[in-house]
């Protein structure tokens with residue numbers, strides 16, 4: 437019995453260490469050694485996924501939700517998009533939630549050149565397609581898009597920046613039947629699907645959420661709630677595990693589909 441259990445454990449371990457029928461022992465740049473990297477990039481894999489996020493409050497989810505989400509997404513889609521995964525950049529440009537406990541804000545002055553050198557390093561290492569899986573919006577999105585454009589032009593690589601929560605807003609409506617929000621039902625569900633222990637349901641109360649103001653009506657810093665609803669009355673977290681799992685699957689499918697489609701068109705146009 438004990439021997440059988442050990443044999444079973446060894447099989448499971450082997451399967452997780454070497455994903456079945458993959459062309460590389462790991463998709464993570466953090467985990468691969470230089471020799472295998474050299475044999476793999478760019479000859480077999482010329483796409484890289486770079487998750488970017490920040491540390492900021494997220495209702496009853498973890499402060500690092502914007503890192504947790506794109507990191508898990510990268511792991512879920514790396515094989516089917518034939519990509520390597522660069523280490524997550526977990527510090528970012530937090531905006532009006534910077535005043536909450538545990539939040540970090542990196543200035544644009546420091547962030548922009550640092551991200552640029554990361555993208556340049558990925559290009560130097562042979563990646564032709566650099567995909568930024570961004571987990572945090574606000575001012576960070578514009579900086580990432582502008583840096584990605586510069587590097588694409590200067591290094592003759594192809595870059596794609598994906599803000600998953602916006603790109604998948606139709607999936608939010610499909611799965612939850614309503615709009616979401618920052619740390620709203622959609623984002624909280626995404627985290628719940630990855631690791632339910634990161635969502636502290638018993639601390640939740642509806643009063644933790646505020647609808648974002650229409651542009652030009654009012655603004656407050658710090659924003660009075662760590663849950664910001666895109667639409668009044670919609671997007672309150674409801675912690676439905678089945679919906680969370682469905683949402684994770686559909687969002688990651690949609691993101692993977694975009695990467696594959698954009699890359700196919702780049703190739704077709706010989707860019």
Ligand SMILES: [Zn+2]
Nearest residue numbers: 501502571619
């Ligand atoms: Zn977030």
